Amino acid sequence: MNPIIQVKNFTKRYGDFVAVNNISFDVEEGSVFAFLGPNGAGKSTTINTLCTIFEKTSGTLLIDGKDVSRQKSEVRSAIGVVFQDSTLDAKMTIEENLKMHCVFYNIPKKEVEERIGFVLKLVDLTDERKKMVSALSGGMKRRVEIARGLIHYPKVLFLDEPTTGLDPQTRAHIWEYIMRLQKERNITIFLTTHYMEEAEICNKIAIMDGGVIVAHDTPYALKKKYTKDKAYINTKNEEAFENLLAEYQLIYTKKNGYYKVEAEFLERLLEVLSIHKEHITNMEIKKGTFNDVFLEITGKKIREEG
Amino acid sequence: MNTVFALWKRGLKAFVRNKTGLIFSLIFPFFFVYVFGAIFKNDFIDNPIAYMLSGVIITTVFESALNLASSTVDDMVSGFMKEVLVSPAKRVYVALGQLLSAATVATLQGILILVIGSFIGIKFTKWSTPFFVLLSMIFIGIVFSGVGLFLATKVRNGQTFQIVKTAVTMPLTFLSGAYIPLSMLPNSLRFVAYLNPMTYATAFFRMIVLEKAHLSVPDLIKEGLVVEINGFAITPFMTFAVILIIGLVFLLLSTISFVNTDFSRMNRSATDANALWG
Numbered sequence: 007m008n009p010i011i012q013v014k015n016f017t018k019r020y021g022d023f024v025a026v027n028n029i030s031f032d033v034e035e036g037s038v039f040a041f042l043g044p045n046g047a048g049k050s051t052t053i054n055t056l057c058t059i060f061e062k063t064s065g066t067l068l069i070d071g072k073d074v075s076r077q078k079s080e081v082r083s084a085i086g087v088v089f090q091d092s093t094l095d096a097k098m099t100i101e102e103n104l105k106m107h108c109v110f111y112n113i114p115k116k117e118v119e120e121r122i123g124f125v126l127k128l129v130d131l132t133d134e135r136k137k138m139v140s141a142l143s144g145g146m147k148r149r150v151e152i153a154r155g156l157i158h159y160p161k162v163l164f165l166d167e168p169t170t171g172l173d174p175q176t177r178a179h180i181w182e183y184i185m186r187l188q189k190e191r192n193i194t195i196f197l198t199t200h201y202m203e204e205a206e207i208c209n210k211i212a213i214m215d216g217g218v219i220v221a222h223d224t225p226y227a228l229k230k231k232y233t234k235d236k237a238y239i240n241t242k243n244e245e246a247f248e249n250l251l252a253e254y255q256l257i258y259t260k261k262n263g264y265y266k267v268e269a270e271f272l273e274r275l276l277e278v279l280s281i282h283k284e285h286i287t288n289m290e291i292k293k294g295t296f297n298d299v300f301l302e303i304t305g306k307k308i309r310e311e312g
Numbered sequence: 313m314n315t316v317f318a319l320w321k322r323g324l325k326a327f328v329r330n331k332t333g334l335i336f337s338l339i340f341p342f343f344f345v346y347v348f349g350a351i352f353k354n355d356f357i358d359n360p361i362a363y364m365l366s367g368v369i370i371t372t373v374f375e376s377a378l379n380l381a382s383s384t385v386d387d388m389v390s391g392f393m394k395e396v397l398v399s400p401a402k403r404v405y406v407a408l409g410q411l412l413s414a415a416t417v418a419t420l421q422g423i424l425i426l427v428i429g430s431f432i433g434i435k436f437t438k439w440s441t442p443f444f445v446l447l448s449m450i451f452i453g454i455v456f457s458g459v460g461l462f463l464a465t466k467v468r469n470g471q472t473f474q475i476v477k478t479a480v481t482m483p484l485t486f487l488s489g490a491y492i493p494l495s496m497l498p499n500s501l502r503f504v505a506y507l508n509p510m511t512y513a514t515a516f517f518r519m520i521v522l523e524k525a526h527l528s529v530p531d532l533i534k535e536g537l538v539v540e541i542n543g544f545a546i547t548p549f550m551t552f553a554v555i556l557i558i559g560l561v562f563l564l565l566s567t568i569s570f571v572n573t574d575f576s577r578m579n580r581s582a583t584d585a586n587a588l589w590g
Binding site for chain 1: 399
């Protein structure tokens, strides 16, 4: 696979403050790449530098082989950006916003009509074409922005928290569009999100904390590495159960009458359970979540950005 | 070039769609004509309504040009400028588009007042006058769009900007001779008026509207159509040159400043947007 985004030794300083400290990563063409991290981790700085808004302090950042600080115009033509806050012109209609975008990106006049039709169909807004942006709901605005970000057929689409503040149904729709895009047009998608279950759908994940990348892998590998499944057990015979756990060297904690056992050594746990089965009154196994991965790596809970 | 045209069209559309804004932009000038016309009834002016109207028209052009060009701040607050920023569109063209749309809308507003004014006191006797009036309005519109855009690029906070803008436009308007004849100002304020570019713009425009360009300088002084500083008269030609220089300087400054501004640093909040358009 061909890396469409290449970041090598990227550092960004604001005075004495180091926002991003010597990070390197690649994003493969046609993949969905998620960027996670607590507030102030350096995510936004990185994404803004890749989008040619901020200047780097040092390092090399390439998109489709073009340098983001030296070939700005080429890079800008190759990327689509959907910012966290709306950047639509509220006093104009959806169609006018899209047309304006076509002008900025030098889309040939004869193609404009066809492209607007295509992107609006993609986000199911064909009938809303003549509506004023100020009259749209938050979810619709986000869809218009995604449509707008695609109209110049970018190679990479940057989405900065595309689903923050949207209801679950709209979120699911937005994801549907993103996945459809990736499949149909082989667009690389680079996104940041606060929703862990969304990060899991992506091909690759990078977690940033304190200006460095602390983990970078597939969601499956990260989960395997950083989370443990847990068993919660209720028993009638607590003494016998505790003795068994000790005998099989299984670590446990007791809370509200439940035994919480790390299910890391599943075979040993199963043995304990089969010996003890007639006393068990209730049992539940919880899979490790991506939130656990995040907590394990950064030691912080993900917060909604204010 | 398409970028310039698209932004120009955007400004015009916003103007046409904002009906309430349009009506109020017409009510205020006539209110001023009525109030100040009544207060400063002047014996040595032939046609006080036309005298007053010409001042009001040019201040309207001035104020709208300044306001509209500086509404670029609103585009920063609303985020629209960010969209422009990540696009391959050349920033110079964006600046030009914003300038031209502001100047055009400002001129249109001036024309509207002029049309209504023609029913209550402005009369042209020469066929060439409307042409020169239009040219002067476009000229003044472009000059002060440059000033407005320059101010906009220097802004970091939308709310502060609203206050700064009022603090700049109010004295420039009231100390320009448009509403209050310069001869009626106390000495200290008159000195401020001499430093005000609007003073020259007003005198120049008024001379054209009242069709007095053919008069000799002493006659123009008598009618209050030429600025005189301690006996030294600024002739119409010098006036034109002064405005032209101010215009060129600010057009250049605003374009350079616009190309180099980091719009992403703009303070964004809902209240900012409201404060700007409220």
